[in-house]
Amino acid sequence: MMVDAHRVIDIAGGGLAGLSLGIALRNRGVPVRLHEAMSYPKHRVCGEFISGVTNKTLSFLGIERLFDHTLLHREATWCNADGVLSSFRLPQAAYGISRYRLDEQLCSLLRSMGGTVMEGSRIGTEHRAREGTVWAVGRKPTNQAQWLGLKMHVRGIELRTSLEMHLGDWGYVGLAQVEDEWVNVCGLFRIRPDVRERPQDLLIEYLRRCGLVELAGRLTRAHHREGSYAAVAGFSLGRQQLQSGTCSIGDAESIxxxxxxxxxxxxxxSAELAVEPLVAYAQGMTDWETCTQHMRASQLRHFRRRLGVAQSFHFALFDPMWRRPVEILAQNDLLPLRLLFSLTR
Ligand SMILES: Cc1cc2nc3c(=O)[nH]c(=O)nc-3n(C[C@H](O)[C@H](O)[C@H](O)COP(=O)(O)OP(=O)(O)OC[C@H]3O[C@@H](n4cnc5c(N)ncnc54)[C@H](O)[C@@H]3O)c2cc1C
Structure with missing residues (x-):
């Protein structure tokens, strides 16, 4: 539906949330100005497998065609330091595509639709609650830096299934096939202040420290993609603390x-949920405060349960003491994967 919109929407942050929102708004005739602190293409810390999004959401946002030829994961294998725990069919196929490629494609699409994308444009936090600005800046740094996310692309490594998940002591790592035969390796670890390796050695050293020695060996022998090393630290999981009046989506709202x-x-x-209130605001049918409240309430309603369930299970996977029962259940095919899958989506 095209609208006669006269208010411009500024989007701070050009990750998946910001770019897809920009495209959906342009599809409906809303003027969009997106500010991205970095430039495209860029490697990001992300497991690069997309699970639980429907075609309905992709079509609503107007980005479904970008996924037409994307690789699909249908099976996954869980492993620990001793070997394979379980291989299983995913309840719903997941997409495998690098952020390096996906974000650039989304940016080109937004530009081709008349959206303004300003690369190298960082919006200061003092503008966070500004009228007409959507905050889509991703993870917010905190001083309680407990987690470290690391990633790199490799080739020449054989996977058991196109997705592998490895559980170690205070860390887990996923290996996911993406385009052009690259395998994305991405892990989340509890920070170990005594590990101080060069960026290209950091992930492998963290794997060793959490007991995943065999996997570390496989990665050492693989071919590493130049420039694909990325790290991120100092963020918290769950709902993010927001200044009142901030209109945020994506990781800026909850992780x-x-x-x-x-x-x-x-x-x-979250971009999908934001479209209707933002279109109404852009048309002058509603004020900014109502639009912001509407967006917050709908995200809370949609995401609360999955965030709670996922956080509980996350701690069970991380902590060696709690992980053991999970491993035993997985080994005996007793893990209620379908239930877990539906409760975290
Ligand atoms: C270790 C790890 C593994 C993960 N694996 C997966 C996975 O396999 N599958 C999955 O679905 N999700 C995964 N995620 C989560 C996923 O990466 C995020 O949920 C997703 O990227 C959120 O998108 P976003 O647009 O909200 O934020 P981002 O993708 O982080 O984008 C935010 C953008 O805002 C820009 N920015 C920041 N500050 C400003 C500013 N002040 N002004 C302008 N621009 C700014 C940044 O440069 C960035 O481009 C993983 C996360 C981690 C940490």
């Missing part, structure tokens, strides 16, 4: 634990 492979889907879904 689901990465093992779910669902953060990108939530970023897309």
């Amino acid at each position: 689901i634990p990465p093992f779910t492979g669902h953060g990108m889907s939530m970023a897309l879904q």
Whole structure:
């Protein structure tokens, strides 16, 4: 539906949430100005498998065609330091595509639709609650830096299934096939202040420290993609603390634990939930405060349960004491995967 919109929407942050929102708004005739602190293409810390997004959401946002030829994951294998725990069919196929490629494609699409994208444009936090600005800046740094996310792309490594998940002591890592035969390796670890390796050695050293020695060996022998090393630290999981009046989406609003492979889907879904109130605001049918309240309430309603369930399970996967029962259940095919899948989506 095209509208006669006269108010411009500024979007701070050009990740999945910001870019897909920009495209959906342009589809409905709303003027969009997106500010991205970095430039495209860029490697990001992300497992790069997209699980739990529907075609309905992709079509609503107007980005379904970008996924036409995307690789699909249908099976996954869980492993620990001793070997394979379980291989299983995913309740719903997941997409495998690098952020390097996806974000650039979304940016080109937004530009081709008349959206303004300003790269290298960082919006100061003092503008966070400004009328007409959507805050889509991703993870918010905190001083309680407990988690470290690391990633790189490799080739020449054989996977058991196109998705592998490895559980170690205070860390887990996913291996996911993406385009052009690259395998994305991305893990979340509890920070170990005594580990001080070069960026290209950091992930492998963290794997060793959490007991995943065999996997570390496989990665050492693989071919590493130049420039694909990325790290992120100092963020908290769950709902983010927001200044009142801030209109935020994606990770800036809430962060689901990465093992779910669902953060990108939530970023897309939060963009979907934001479209209607923002179109009404852009048309002058509603004020900014009402628009912001509407967006917050709908995200809370949609995401509360999955965030709670995923966080509880995340701690069970991380802590060696709690992980053991999970491993035993997985080994005996007793883990209620379908239930877990539906409760975290
Ligand atoms: C270790 C790890 C593994 C993960 N694995 C997966 C996975 O397999 N599957 C999955 O679905 N999700 C995964 N996620 C989560 C997923 O990456 C995020 O949920 C998703 O990227 C959120 O998108 P976003 O647009 O909200 O934020 P981002 O993608 O982080 O984008 C935010 C953008 O805002 C820009 N920015 C920041 N500050 C400013 C500013 N002040 N002004 C302008 N621009 C700014 C940044 O440069 C960035 O481009 C993982 C996360 C981690 C940490």
